[in-house]
Amino acid sequence: xxxxxxxxxxxxxxxxxxxxxxxxxxxxxxxxxxxxxxxxxxxxxxxxxxxxxxxxxxxxxxxxxxxxxxxxxxxxxxxxxxxxxxxxxxxxxxxxxxxxxxxxxxxxxxxxxxxxxxxxxxxxxxxxxxxxxxxxxxxxxxxxxxxxxxxxxxxxxxxxxxxxxxxxxxxxxxxxxxxxxxxxxxxxxxxxxxxxxxxxxxxxxxxxxxxxxxxxxxxxxxxxxxxxxxxxxxxxxxxxxxxxxxxxxxxxxxxxxxxxxxxxxxxxxxxxxxxxxxxxxxxxxxxxxxxxxxxxxxxxxxxxxxxxxxxxxxxxxxxxxxxxxxxxxxxxxxxxxxxxxxxxxx
Amino acid sequence: xxxxxxxxxxxxxxxxxxxxxxxxxxxxxxxxxxxxxxxxxxxxxxxxxxxxxxxxxxxxxxxxxxxxxxxxxxxxxxxxxxxxxxxxxxxxxxxxxxxxxxxxxxxxxxxxxxxxxxxxxxxxxxxxxxxxxxxxxxxxxxxxxxxxxxxxxxxxxxxxxxxxxxxxxxxxxxxxxxxxxxxxxxxxxxxxxxxxxxxxxxxxxxxxxxxxxxxxxxxxxxxxxxxxxxxxxxxxxxxxxxxxxxxxxxxxxxxxxxxxxxxxxxxxxxxxxxxxxxxxxxxxxxxxxxxxxxxxxxxxxxxxxxxxxxxxxxxxxxxxxxxxxxxxxxxxxxxxxxxxxxxxxx
Numbered sequence: 001x002x003x004x005x006x007x008x009x010x011x012x013x014x015x016x017x018x019x020x021x022x023x024x025x026x027x028x029x030x031x032x033x034x035x036x037x038x039x040x041x042x043x044x045x046x047x048x049x050x051x052x053x054x055x056x057x058x059x060x061x062x063x064x065x066x067x068x069x070x071x072x073x074x075x076x077x078x079x080x081x082x083x084x085x086x087x088x089x090x091x092x093x094x095x096x097x098x099x100x101x102x103x104x105x106x107x108x109x110x111x112x113x114x115x116x117x118x119x120x121x122x123x124x125x126x127x128x129x130x131x132x133x134x135x136x137x138x139x140x141x142x143x144x145x146x147x148x149x150x151x152x153x154x155x156x157x158x159x160x161x162x163x164x165x166x167x168x169x170x171x172x173x174x175x176x177x178x179x180x181x182x183x184x185x186x187x188x189x190x191x192x193x194x195x196x197x198x199x200x201x202x203x204x205x206x207x208x209x210x211x212x213x214x215x216x217x218x219x220x221x222x223x224x225x226x227x228x229x230x231x232x233x234x235x236x237x238x239x240x241x242x243x244x245x246x247x248x249x250x251x252x253x254x255x256x257x258x259x260x261x262x263x264x265x266x267x268x269x270x271x272x273x274x275x276x277x278x279x280x281x282x283x284x285x286x287x288x289x290x291x292x293x294x295x296x297x298x299x300x301x302x303x304x305x306x307x308x309x310x311x312x313x314x315x316x317x318x319x320x321x322x323x324x325x326x327x328x329x330x331x332x333x334x335x336x337x338x339x340x341x342x343x344x345x346x
Numbered sequence: 347x348x349x350x351x352x353x354x355x356x357x358x359x360x361x362x363x364x365x366x367x368x369x370x371x372x373x374x375x376x377x378x379x380x381x382x383x384x385x386x387x388x389x390x391x392x393x394x395x396x397x398x399x400x401x402x403x404x405x406x407x408x409x410x411x412x413x414x415x416x417x418x419x420x421x422x423x424x425x426x427x428x429x430x431x432x433x434x435x436x437x438x439x440x441x442x443x444x445x446x447x448x449x450x451x452x453x454x455x456x457x458x459x460x461x462x463x464x465x466x467x468x469x470x471x472x473x474x475x476x477x478x479x480x481x482x483x484x485x486x487x488x489x490x491x492x493x494x495x496x497x498x499x500x501x502x503x504x505x506x507x508x509x510x511x512x513x514x515x516x517x518x519x520x521x522x523x524x525x526x527x528x529x530x531x532x533x534x535x536x537x538x539x540x541x542x543x544x545x546x547x548x549x550x551x552x553x554x555x556x557x558x559x560x561x562x563x564x565x566x567x568x569x570x571x572x573x574x575x576x577x578x579x580x581x582x583x584x585x586x587x588x589x590x591x592x593x594x595x596x597x598x599x600x601x602x603x604x605x606x607x608x609x610x611x612x613x614x615x616x617x618x619x620x621x622x623x624x625x626x627x628x629x630x631x632x633x634x635x636x637x638x639x640x641x642x643x644x645x646x647x648x649x650x651x652x653x654x655x656x657x658x659x660x661x662x663x664x665x666x667x668x669x670x671x672x673x674x675x676x677x678x679x680x681x682x683x684x685x686x687x688x689x690x691x692x
Contacts, residue, residue: 088675088679098672100624104662107454196683287445322446329521337517339534343529
C-alpha cells in the first residue's frame with residue numbers, strides 16, 4: 001500500500017512541508033506493545049513511586065497521577081540539601097521533559113509559520129497588513145490595533161519559555177530546592193547562555209520568518225544590562241542574531257516590567273503581524289489588571305479576545321512559573337465544582 | 347480612529363468570526379496600571395509566599411517562581427489531613443486556574459475549527475479526504491494512514507483534560523493530598539458528572555463540527571461500565587450527546603488501555619479527519635513504545651511527525667498527570683545543560 005503524506009497541505013511559503021510516498025505493510029501490526037516509560041531509571045528517589053510513572057502508560061490517559069504535593073517549607077530561605085525534592089515537580093517534568101509539551105510547542109509554531117506565510121503573501125499581493133499590537137486606549141472589551149501603514153513586517157517574541165527553555169536555571173532550582181532569587185536569576189542571565197534549549201519548533205519558525213522577510217524582534221523583561229549575554233543565548237540556541245534597540249528590547253534598570261511601552265515603540269517602526277509568548281502580559285499588559293484569577297481567566301477567552309489565539313497571538317505552555325501560576329485552593333477549584341468522595345474524604 | 351477587527355480572517359465555515367468597527371481614543375492610555383494577581387486572597391497558606399504571586403506581575407515574564415517542591419511523603423498511602431498542601435501545585439494552578447492555559451486551549455480549538463472547516467469544504471468540493479489514524483503496520487518514522495474511501499467524516503476526541511477538566515476530582519486530590527487511587531477514580535466517573543468543566547474552546551469547536559456534518563466521536567480509557575455517567579458528564583458540560591458503541595468508545599473491563607484498537611474500529615466506520623488529545627497515546631500507541639523520556643520527546647517532534655501538530659493532530663496542555671509527567675532529575679534536566687551558580691550552589 002502506498003499512501004501520500006501530505007497532511008501539512010495548508011502550510012505553504014514558510015513551513016517546510018514534507019510529501020513522501022510511504023510503503024506500508026498493511027497486514028503488519030505493532031499493536032499491544034506497551035513499554036512503561038518509567039522515570040525510575042535515573043530517579044534520585046527510587047523508593048518513592050514516581051507520580052506518573054508508577055502507573056502503566058496504558059492507563060495514563062485517565063487521571064492516574066494527581067500531584068500530591070507535600071507542604072512547602074515554612075522558611076522562605078533555601079532549605080538544606082537534605083530537603084531537596086525527590087523528583088522534579090510535575091510542571092517541570094511536563095515542560096522540560098515531555099513529548100506532549102514539545103508537541104504543543106511545535107503545534108503553536110506550525111500555526112505561527114502558516115500565519116506569517118499568509119501575512120507575507122498579503123504583503124506581496126498588496127493587501128493591507130493587520131497589526132496585533134493593541135493601541136493605546138484600547139481595552140480588551142474593545143480591542144483596536146496600532147496602524148500598520150507601510151511599515152515593514154515583524155513578529156515579536158518573548159524570550160523565556162517562549163523561544164528559550166531555561167533548562168539550566170530551572171534544573172538548578174529543582175535540584176537544590178532553592179526558592180526564586182532575583183540576584184541568582186541575574187547571574188543566570190549573565191552566565192547561562194550554554195545551558196538553554198530552544199523551545200521545540202521555535203527555530204524553524206524564526207528561520208522561516210526571516211526567509212520571508214519578516215523581522216524577528218524580541219521583547220523581554222530580561223535586564224538590558226545583560227543584553228550581550230542574552231543575545232549570545234539566543235544565538236547559541238540557533239535562533240540567530242538579536243540587536244539591542246532594534247530587534248532586542250529588554251527591561252532597563254529600575255523600569256516597570258510591563259511590556260506595552262516597548263511594544264508601542266516596536267510598533268512605531270514595524271507592522272507587528274504576530275505576538276508570541278507564554279504569559280498573557282506578552283500580548284497586553286491589560287490582562288494583568290484583572291483580578292482574581294477567575295476574572296483573568298475569563299477575559300483571556302472572552303469573545304473579543306478568543307479569536308486572536310492562533311490568529312495573530314500565539315501562546316506557548318508554561319506551567320512552571322509566571323502570572324498564570326497563582327491562586328489558592330478556592331480560586332483554582334471553585335466551590336461549585338467541589339466533589340466529595342462517596343466513600344468519605346480523606 | 348476607526349479600525350476593523352478582522353484578525354480571524356482565515357476562519358471561515360466553522361469559526362464564528364467577529365468583525366467589528368471599533369472607535370478608539372488614540373490619545374487615551376491605560377499603561378502603567380498593574381494589579382498584582384495575588385493568589386493570597388483566599389490562600390490557605392497566607393504565611394508562606396505563593397510561588398508565583400509573591401513576585402509582582404510586572405516581572406513575572408521572567409522565571410521568578412521556580413517550583414521548590416518539598417519532599418514527597420515517604421509513605422504511598424494518603425497523608426493525614428494536617429499534611430495537606432498549603433497551596434495547589436503549580437501544574438494544577440496553571441491548568442485549572444490560569445488564563446494562559448485557557449488561551450492555549452482556545453488556540454488549539456480555534457485551529458481545530460479551521461481545520462475541520464477546510465475538511466468539510468474538501469468534502470463538498472469532492473476533494474479526497476485525509477485520514478489521521480495511523481494504519482496497522484505504520485511506524486512513526488514511516489507514517490501511513492487508514493484509507494478514507496467514501497466514509498463519513500469524523501473527529502475523535504479524548505475526554506479527560508481534552509474536552510473535560512476534572513475540576514472536582516483534582517480539587518479533591520489537591521485539598522486532601524491523597525495519592526491517586528483507581529477505586530476513587532471509578533467513584534469519580536460514577537458520581538462526578540456535575541463537577542467537571544469544559545476545556546475552553548471545546549464546546550464551540552464541537553458544536554461547529556456537528557453543524558458542518560462531521561461526527562463527534564470520543565475515545566477514552568474511562569470504564570465502559572460507567573458509560574452512562576460519562577455521557578452525562580459530557581452532556582452536562584455542554585458537549586452534546588455521546589452514544590456508547592457509536593460515538594463513545596470506552597475501555598472494557600480488563601482490557602489494555604491502548605487506544606489504537608478502538609481507533610481502528612472507529613476508522614472502519616468513519617474517515618477520521620482529526621484526532622484531539624492531551625497525551626501522545628491519544629494519537630498513536632506507538633509513542634508509548636519509546637523510552638526513556640528523551641526518546642519519547644524526540645519522536646514526538648521528529649520530521650515525519652512534527653507537521654501533524656495543528657494539521658490533523660491537535661494537542662491540549664496537561665502538566666498535571668499522564669505519560670508526559672515522568673522522569674527523574676537527570677532525565678528532565680540533561681547533564682549537558684547543568685548550570686552551576688557562580689556564587690555557589692545551595
